[in-house]
Amino acid sequence: MNCLKKLKVLGESARYDLCNYVEPGIETYLSGKAPGIYNSTSPNGQCIPLLKVLMTNKCSNDCKYCMNSRSSKLERYEFTPMELSNLFLDYFNKGYVEGLFLSSGASKEMESSMEKEIDVARILRDYGYAGYIHLKILPGTSYELIKRAMSLANRVSINIESATPDGFEELTSTKNFKIDILRRMNWINKLSKKDPDLAPSGQTTQFIVGATDENDEDILKRTQLLYDKYEIKRSYFSAFNPLKDTPLENSIAPHPKRTSRLYQADFLLNSYGFSLDELVFDDAGNIETEIDPKYSFAMNNMDLFPIEINEASFEELLKIPGIGKISAQKIIILRKRGIRIKKLEELKNLGVAIKRAEPFIKLNKSYQSVLNF
Ligand code: SF4
CATH class of the missing domain: 3.20.20.70 (Aldolase class I)
Incomplete structure (x- = not known):
């Protein structure tokens, strides 16, 4: 053969x-x-x-x-x-x-x-x-x-x-x-x-x-x-x-998105410090396929938001949709140097996905935007 x-x-x-x-x-x-x-x-x-x-x-x-x-x-x-x-x-x-x-x-x-x-x-x-x-x-x-x-x-x-x-x-x-x-x-x-x-x-x-x-x-x-x-x-x-x-x-x-959502959830659990009971499951025990699990967490826990970017801990920053590990680290480094972030533009330059993060953050005590349902 x-x-x-x-x-x-x-x-x-x-x-x-x-x-x-x-x-x-x-x-x-x-x-x-x-x-x-x-x-x-x-x-x-x-x-x-x-x-x-x-x-x-x-x-x-x-x-x-x-x-x-x-x-x-x-x-x-x-x-x-x-x-x-x-x-x-x-x-x-x-x-x-x-x-x-x-x-x-x-x-x-x-x-x-x-x-x-x-x-x-x-x-x-x-x-x-x-x-x-x-x-x-x-x-x-x-x-x-x-x-x-x-x-x-x-x-x-x-x-x-x-x-x-x-x-x-x-x-x-x-x-x-x-x-x-x-x-x-x-x-x-x-x-x-x-x-x-x-x-x-x-x-x-x-x-x-x-x-x-x-x-x-x-x-x-x-x-x-x-x-x-x-x-x-x-x-x-x-x-x-x-x-x-x-x-x-x-x-x-x-569903074609099911495994992608599982990877995202797995990532939140293992790299972003989420616990299993913070993830949002529907009545059948499945993750919403149309929204990513981090966004879904934020929407279900609006009492935790908005988070003040200039005061949040690294772990709190990681809970905000649109902020990943690298951008959270950059924010903390700037803070240690005594630099306060005042504008969305500055956050954008640090790699934050502004559109996703905006409804969940405060910058210099000011709320950035509201969610439109
Ligand atoms: S998945 Fe099961 S049936 Fe298929 S090759 Fe592996 S052991 Fe064999």
């Missing part, structure tokens, strides 16, 4: 594993250059092309949303570790990619699928490749194999898919939420703590949003728990896509 043909199929199959924040509808698959290349964004906003591919689409699991599940009639392909490492090095040496994101279906001998992923990473490291490798840990992988994977990878991840054990059970009968997922996340965390050189960029995870009735509150509660308990570096939210020939093909896809 020709490697390029395998790459076309197994690169396409890897599309639903997220390695960065993806705005729904924006395709990150760079099909123009060569198959299997995706854009990933580093924490500092830099764009990094990765070869993102499955080792195999053979799978003994029955995840209902997945085109590779065991009941699917599609043709099955598999790379050997040598084929895949040669292919990666070819892409890398041509400057097409700067890193590898490797996942796999879990064939019957699940440990052997994981071993093959590890073999690819080992071959690349033996060759002298020192760049980025992200290995997907397959549910149920043994402690020893996880440790080996972490000794070779920069980052590892195991997909939680669902926020609750019940939701997880709705999606698959062959994996166990607590044992195959949470226990493995715990091992990864413990190994990282014991030896910080193991997968130094830590672990991430991914939720499939909208495949079950789980609401945004369930999902955000679970992400908080994962950050606190297993020190997950990032949660990715992948919008459920009802794929043809899967058991969920007739289900309804989530």
Whole structure:
């Protein structure tokens, strides 16, 4: 079997594993250059092309949303570790990619699928490749194999898919939420703590949003728990896509803005000091899709506003729509130098989105504008 043909199929199959924040509808698959290349964004906003591919689409699991599940009639392909490492090095040496994101279906001998992923990473490291490798840990992988994977990878991840054990059970009968997922996340965390050189960029995870009735509150509660308990570096939210020939093909896809709102809410919780009970959920436990969660918070807590820009603490500034971390820092720095901000224009020059912030602020004791309902 020709490697390029395998790459076309197994690169396409890897599309639903997220390695960065993806705005729904924006395709990150760079099909123009060569198959299997995706854009990933580093924490500092830099764009990094990765070869993102499955080792195999053979799978003994029955995840209902997945085109590779065991009941699917599609043709099955598999790379050997040598084929895949040669292919990666070819892409890398041509400057097409700067890193590898490797996942796999879990064939019957699940440990052997994981071993093959590890073999690819080992071959690349033996060759002298020192760049980025992200290995997907397959549910149920043994402690020893996880440790080996972490000794070779920069980052590892195991997909939680669902926020609750019940939701997880709705999606698959062959994996166990607590044992195959949470226990493995715990091992990864413990190994990282014991030896910080193991997968130094830590672990991430991914939720499939909208495949079950789980609401945004369930999902955000679970992400908080994962950050606190297993020190997950990032949660990715992948919008459920009802794929043809899967058991969920007739289900309804989530609202196109739902995952964006979840990312925004997750950001407020983890970077802006919001607590879960400050976020506004509707009666069904979901975030409003038409308004961003920070604006929604402000509208529901008008008694906290307007906030005097020249007196507010850093934390209070972060609660104001239109003010981000960098602009809040700039405001505090100016204040420490004894400079008071008197005009909206000055705020604008500090990077504040004036139109959004205006109804919620006072400048030099004067209220800037009122909300028009
Ligand atoms: S484990 Fe589930 S999601 Fe992963 S390839 Fe198999 S069926 Fe698909």
